[in-house]
Amino acid sequence: MYLTNNFTLEAITIAELYRKRWTIETFFKWTKQHLHIKTFYGTSQNAVFTQIWIAICNYLLLTIALKMYHIEQNIYIFSNVIGQVLFERTPLNELFDKPIINQNPEDDRQLSLW
Numbered sequence: 143m144y145l146t147n148n149f150t151l152e153a154i155t156i157a158e159l160y161r162k163r164w165t166i167e168t169f170f171k172w173t174k175q176h177l178h179i180k181t182f183y184g185t186s187q188n189a190v191f192t193q194i195w196i197a198i199c200n201y202l203l204l205t206i207a208l209k210m211y212h213i214e215q216n217i218y219i220f221s222n223v224i225g226q227v228l229f230e231r232t233p234l235n236e237l238f239d240k241p242i243i244n245q246n247p248e249d250d251r252q253l254s255l256w
Contacts, residue, residue, distance in 0.1 A: 176217075177201055211235040 146156050173179060177197035182190050204221055207213070211234050213220060223237055 173197075207234055213238055 148156070173194070177194070177200075179193065179197055182193055184190065184193070201217075204217055204224070208215070208217060208220060213234070215223075215238055227237065
């Protein structure tokens with residue numbers, strides 16, 4: 143049952159409007175969870191659309207890289223690692239394969255995070 147103050151529309155029309163609204167709400171929920179858009183940098187329609195499309199492209203490129211290189215990590219972890227090694231020349235398929243071996247014996251007291 144749906145409550146409305148519009149008595150001119152039929153019940154099936156109101157139900158269809160709620161269904162479409164729910165689709166939009168689930169898209170925004172997915173956007174907040176996966177694209178990590180906290181705030182919009184612009185206020186115009188073009189700025190908002192551009193930021194959403196860039197975030198979607200970023201998400202798709204990360205997903206493609208996960209599939210291509212058979213990386214078993216979560217996309218969120220993979221995204222964080224990519225952000226940390228963005229300017230290094232490490233191949234993607236080697237990021238999670240082997241641990242970094244400490245070459246300096248004096249630094250053996252220091253624990254390695256990776």
